Amino acid sequence: MPKREIEGDWVLGWPDRKRPAIIPGKDAEGRVINGRAPVTELAGLITPNEAYYIVNQLEAPEAVHPDDWKLSIKGEVERPFELDFENLMKLPGRSVRGVTECAGNDAGFFDYLRKGAKKPSRVNQQDMQKRAEQRVKGELPSSEEISSESTTTCAVSAGEFTGVPLVEVLKRAGIKPGAVCVRAQGFDTGHPDTAVIYRSVGTRNFEIPDPGVIHYEKALPLEKALDPDTILAWAQNGEYLWHVHGSPVRLIVPGWSGNWWVKWVEELEVMSTMPTPFYQREYFVYGESAQDPKKPPLMAMGVRNIITEPLDEDSPLPRGSHMIRGRAWSGKGAITRVEVSFDEGKTWTDAHLEEPRERWLWRRWSFLWEVDKPGQYKIMARATDETGRVQPQTPWNFQRKHFDWIVPTDVTIV
Numbered sequence: 001m002p003k004r005e006i007e008g009d010w011v012l013g014w015p016d017r018k019r020p021a022i023i024p025g026k027d028a029e030g031r032v033i034n035g036r037a038p039v040t041e042l043a044g045l046i047t048p049n050e051a052y053y054i055v056n057q058l059e060a061p062e063a064v065h066p067d068d069w070k071l072s073i074k075g076e077v078e079r080p081f082e083l084d085f086e087n088l089m090k091l092p093g094r095s096v097r098g099v100t101e102c103a104g105n106d107a108g109f110f111d112y113l114r115k116g117a118k119k120p121s122r123v124n125q126q127d128m129q130k131r132a133e134q135r136v137k138g139e140l141p142s143s144e145e146i147s148s149e150s151t152t153t154c155a156v157s158a159g160e161f162t163g164v165p166l167v168e169v170l171k172r173a174g175i176k177p178g179a180v181c182v183r184a185q186g187f188d189t190g191h192p193d194t195a196v197i198y199r200s201v202g203t204r205n206f207e208i209p210d211p212g213v214i215h216y217e218k219a220l221p222l223e224k225a226l227d228p229d230t231i232l233a234w235a236q237n238g239e240y241l242w243h244v245h246g247s248p249v250r251l252i253v254p255g256w257s258g259n260w261w262v263k264w265v266e267e268l269e270v271m272s273t274m275p276t277p278f279y280q281r282e283y284f285v286y287g288e289s290a291q292d293p294k295k296p297p298l299m300a301m302g303v304r305n306i307i308t309e310p311l312d313e314d315s316p317l318p319r320g321s322h323m324i325r326g327r328a329w330s331g332k333g334a335i336t337r338v339e340v341s342f343d344e345g346k347t348w349t350d351a352h353l354e355e356p357r358e359r360w361l362w363r364r365w366s367f368l369w370e371v372d373k374p375g376q377y378k379i380m381a382r383a384t385d386e387t388g389r390v391q392p393q394t395p396w397n398f399q400r401k402h403f404d405w406i407v408p409t410d411v412t413i414v
């Protein structure tokens with residue numbers, strides 16, 4: 001392992017160990033508007049708040065003090081009502097540990113595996129500040145920039161969230177028969193950032209309908225809204241929620257990609273027909289192209305797995321024994337198996353799975369690899385979840401969302 005830069009921070013006992021933190025992008029006022037988690041520097045299961053990735057689609061809203069916050073519950077309910085922070089906290093609570101993953105995380109690996117495009121790095125190298133500045137100026141990146149850059153990695157983290165099941169709030173309002181979804185609205189507003197959408201697709205040659213200035217909102221299908229693990233959270237990792245993560249209260253929708261986890265929630269509307277908010281219609285969708293008449297919304301994630309050690313960047317490695325480590329998770333349940341392969345997938349061997357096996361959290365795994373023969377190796381790993389789903393589950397789609405394919409680590413043994 002290369003020696004890390006000396007930081008001079010003795011909090012951790014020795015100065016050459018870096019504390020994992022996001023590399024933030026900031027807006028004109030200096031507010032953090034995006035950041036990527038240093039995924040390969042994390043140890044354990046929970047991502048510290050300093051290192052948790054951040055994605056904002058619209059403008060960063062002014063912070064709202066919990067005392068000034070109100071949630072309104074309306075629509076197809078018997079008793080519409082407003083709830084303040086104090087009364088929300090009086091409802092029967094629940095904590096959930098789970099992975100937050102942006103739908104576009106690791107999207108560049110689709111192109112690498114399909115078309116031999118440049119392999120993205122898991123080590124955070126994206127200049128989020130440049131993107132933030134382009135956004136502030138309302139500048140669109142050039143077509144060349146968009147088609148040549150490798151798209152998002154490191155937009156994934158895992159945390160412990162404390163709050164109240166959404167169903168507890170809905171029960172008090174009384175859902176009317178015929179309801180199909182709950183529309184959750186954040187108090188952030190803005191014009192959708194078209195640069196983000198062009199970057200996601202990898203080209204600028206299509207029209208994005210302009211919805212004007214909108215609120216961030218998602219219409220959550222009723223079944224998932226009623227799942228007791230879907231919570232309105234006011235705490236993350238033992239602290240009250242940070243503003244950048246949606247304080248005072250955000251939605252936690254375990255297993256479903258980050259875009260469902262509406263931050264800064266101010267309104268819940270129970271509806272008897274499914275609306276199609278901008279992001280649910282144009283961006284967080286599958287489909288063959290922007291013109292595809294059928295663009296189904298993204299929901300549960302596939303089966304995910306990343307090899308965190310060794311990295312391509314660690315190559316070359318000496319002969320001998322090497323620990324291969326990774327983390328696996330799934331949108332539909334706990335991980336029950338991880339296998340590794342060193343012959344391009346012809347034969348597979350079980351890796352060791354670490355406890356705990358939590359339904360929505362990633363699971364650590366490891367394999368002690370003894371290698372005597374010098375040469376080029378592709379280390380592959382594939383995960384299986386408790387519903388029997390094996391990687392990969394998600395076909396290519398034009399927005400390059402929900403990537404869950406097997407990505408080999410390339411190392412040379414000398």
Ligand SMILES: Nc1nc2c(c(=O)[nH]1)N[C@H]1C(S)=C(S)[C@@H](COP(=O)(O)O)O[C@H]1N2
Nearest residue numbers: 053054055056057102186216245258262263
């Ligand atoms: N109100 C609101 N909620 C939002 C967003 C947003 O722009 N506004 N972005 C979504 C997206 S795309 C992701 S990936 C997650 C990121 O959550 P985080 O910033 O707390 O990591 O929040 C989601 N919730």
Ligand SMILES: [Mo]
Nearest residue numbers: 102103258259
């Ligand atoms: Mo996202």
